[in-house]
Amino acid sequence: MAPLKELITQKLKDKFGSVNFEFSEFRDELTILFDKKNVVEVCRFLKDDDDLQFKLCEDVTAIDWAQRKNLPTGQAARFTVVYHIYSIKYGFRLALKADVDQSGCSIDSVSSVWKTADWEERETYDMYGIIFNNHPDLRRMYMPEDFEYYPLRKDFPLMGIPGSITLPAK
Amino acid sequence: MEKITKDDVHPKILEALLRDTNITAEDALENEMILNMGPQHPATHGVLRLLLRLDGESVVACVPELGYLHRGYEKLAENMSFYEFIPHTDRLDYLAPMANNVAWALAVEKLIGIEAPPRAQYIRMMITELARIASHLVAIGAFAMDIGALTVFLWTLREREKILDIWDILCGARFTNSFTRIGGIANDAQPEALAKAKWFINQYEENLDECEKLLNTNRIFIERLEGVGVISGEDAVDLGLTGPSLRGSGVEFDLRRSKPYLFYNDMDFNVVTFPEGDSLARYFVRADETRESIKIIRQVLDKMPQGDILLNQPKKVLPKKTEIYSKMEELIHDFMIVNFGVNPPVGDIYSAVENPKGELGFYLVSNGEGRPWKCKIRSPSFVNLQSIPHLIKGRMISDIVAIVGSLDPVMGEADK
Numbered sequence: 001m002a003p004l005k006e007l008i009t010q011k012l013k014d015k016f017g018s019v020n021f022e023f024s025e026f027r028d029e030l031t032i033l034f035d036k037k038n039v040v041e042v043c044r045f046l047k048d049d050d051d052l053q054f055k056l057c058e059d060v061t062a063i064d065w066a067q068r069k070n071l072p073t074g075q076a077a078r079f080t081v082v083y084h085i086y087s088i089k090y091g092f093r094l095a096l097k098a099d100v101d102q103s104g105c106s107i108d109s110v111s112s113v114w115k116t117a118d119w120e121e122r123e124t125y126d127m128y129g130i131i132f133n134n135h136p137d138l139r140r141m142y143m144p145e146d147f148e149y150y151p152l153r154k155d156f157p158l159m160g161i162p163g164s165i166t167l168p169a170k
Numbered sequence: 171m172e173k174i175t176k177d178d179v180h181p182k183i184l185e186a187l188l189r190d191t192n193i194t195a196e197d198a199l200e201n202e203m204i205l206n207m208g209p210q211h212p213a214t215h216g217v218l219r220l221l222l223r224l225d226g227e228s229v230v231a232c233v234p235e236l237g238y239l240h241r242g243y244e245k246l247a248e249n250m251s252f253y254e255f256i257p258h259t260d261r262l263d264y265l266a267p268m269a270n271n272v273a274w275a276l277a278v279e280k281l282i283g284i285e286a287p288p289r290a291q292y293i294r295m296m297i298t299e300l301a302r303i304a305s306h307l308v309a310i311g312a313f314a315m316d317i318g319a320l321t322v323f324l325w326t327l328r329e330r331e332k333i334l335d336i337w338d339i340l341c342g343a344r345f346t347n348s349f350t351r352i353g354g355i356a357n358d359a360q361p362e363a364l365a366k367a368k369w370f371i372n373q374y375e376e377n378l379d380e381c382e383k384l385l386n387t388n389r390i391f392i393e394r395l396e397g398v399g400v401i402s403g404e405d406a407v408d409l410g411l412t413g414p415s416l417r418g419s420g421v422e423f424d425l426r427r428s429k430p431y432l433f434y435n436d437m438d439f440n441v442v443t444f445p446e447g448d449s450l451a452r453y454f455v456r457a458d459e460t461r462e463s464i465k466i467i468r469q470v471l472d473k474m475p476q477g478d479i480l481l482n483q484p485k486k487v488l489p490k491k492t493e494i495y496s497k498m499e500e501l502i503h504d505f506m507i508v509n510f511g512v513n514p515p516v517g518d519i520y521s522a523v524e525n526p527k528g529e530l531g532f533y534l535v536s537n538g539e540g541r542p543w544k545c546k547i548r549s550p551s552f553v554n555l556q557s558i559p560h561l562i563k564g565r566m567i568s569d570i571v572a573i574v575g576s577l578d579p580v581m582g583e584a585d586k
Binding site: 026027029031055056057058059061063064082084088091093095114115116118119120123127137139141142143144145151152156158 | 246429522543546
């Protein structure tokens with residue numbers, strides 16, 4: 001486990017010298033934070049490299065940091081998109097994070113790297129309103145197509161907004 | 171019956187359905203048919219809507235639409251403490267509720283940084299494996315019923331009733347039993363529950379053999395399923411399939427082996443894989459996995475230690491009722507934990523277990539308060555359903571039923 005962690009950090013620093021990576025560890029799991037414009041290249045490298053082979057994308061989701069207190073410092077952007085990827089061959093799980101600000105609320109889609117990300121990104125778009133560029137089919141997932149709000153954002157109330165969903169006529 | 175026109179289908183869905191051709195919408199509805207295999211259907215395993223574009227009887231394209239059972243669990247989780255969310259986890263994969271409870275308890279314990287005592291962990295293993303058998307029995311039964319073999323459904327559910335009786339003795343509820351607690355389990359396993367579990371595993375294999383005798387060499391069953399819905403191992407990993415569907419394509423990936431949790435390191439069991447990748451292989455994986463679960467339960471019953479079933483750490487785990495009523499400190503801790511929640515450190519974790527349907531993961535982000543700041547439920551059925559358009563392209567309508575049954579989705583999980 002430990003050698004693979006060092007291998008990953010070394011390889012990423014060697015290959016992407018210009019990208020600023022922040023490595024952190026919590027409860028024995030490695031997390032890498034980087035800038036959102038490098039998402040597709042870093043993910044493709046992690047998937048295709050022979051010593052790493054992160055072929056399974058387990059999860060794509062986003063965090064809404066609407067409130068400002070009790071947060072890890074250095075978070076100015078409103079959202080963070082999180083990817084959890086897993087290497088079946090080497091038995092290692094990695095978390096990748098990229099900050100997305102509310103003003104340019106978009107990030108490149110990694111569905112060209114892993115097809116799993118297709119529906120996961122649609123769900124993240126549906127719940128948070130983050131647009132994924134170059135996504136083959138960005139529609140809403142759970143909510144109806146004409147729903148105007150993004151439910152998992154912190155400013156959406158728990159009980160919903162009356163009148164936001166059209167109910168069938170009696 | 172009225173033919174559905176293009177005004178009844180939402181334009182974005184229509185666009186997704188007609189994506190790979192160069193014919194316009196008007197032409198498609200003259201030559202091919204758009205059929206709605208609607209949310210209410212006896213064979214779609216719940217409320218799954220499939221929009222199919224058919225050329226005669228064979229499927230040209232398919233767009234699944236989810237969300238008919240969306241209950242907003244992730245939003246709810248942000249507003250309640252970790253203890254309060256346990257009953258909601260029952261209702262995710264409602265065919266194996268104990269397994270979801272164990273998954274949530276493990277995720278929260280990982281976040282807080284505690285570990286349940288050994289006896290609790292062995293009992294959790296036993297109930298997870300019983301849940302696995304229960305879920306696979308329904309999967310096999312419903313799958314065979316969709317193909318046409320109605321008797322198998324009754325026999326597998328008869329076996330499942332015995333498991334539900336065991337859970338009834340254990341925790342008082344046959345179904346949606348919120349049995350695990352953060353730091354252990356709710357109450358100790360009674361001797362009669364353990365005796366019944368032992369009786370169950372001793373008589374299970376012959377009953378499973380009876381069901382298999384009806385199916386395994388049945389010509390109709392094999393011809394309906396062999397070569398139907400084939401997916402290669404690489405495509406399966408790329409699409410994110412996990413669980414029996416992935417192991418039916420030859421990829422040996424089981425979280426109980428790769429990232430062991432509870433005491434699975436000490437258990438001796440095989441990871442069942444079949445290389446063909448068709449629906450028949452997925453059926454065989456499920457049937458053989460129940461046999462492996464029987465082996466695990468036998469070892470658990472032999473090796474179970476005596477001891478506590480709830481961790482004795484009053485700041486993080488609710489203390490025992492008798493102590494709350496008699497001692498001051500426990501009373502204060504109980505008050506703090508119930509009202510303000512256990513306060514985990516700031517950070518986020520992802521914890522996954524091997525559920526009967528695949529890999530159930532909980533991604534919990536905490537900002538120091540008693541409620542999670544964010545909880546993402548990575549449900550296996552949601553990701554498994556994504557492979558449906560890939561699997562049913564070119565096949566006929568009756569194969570859709572076989573393929574959806576072999577993937578075994580549960581909409582409670584897929585829609586959260």
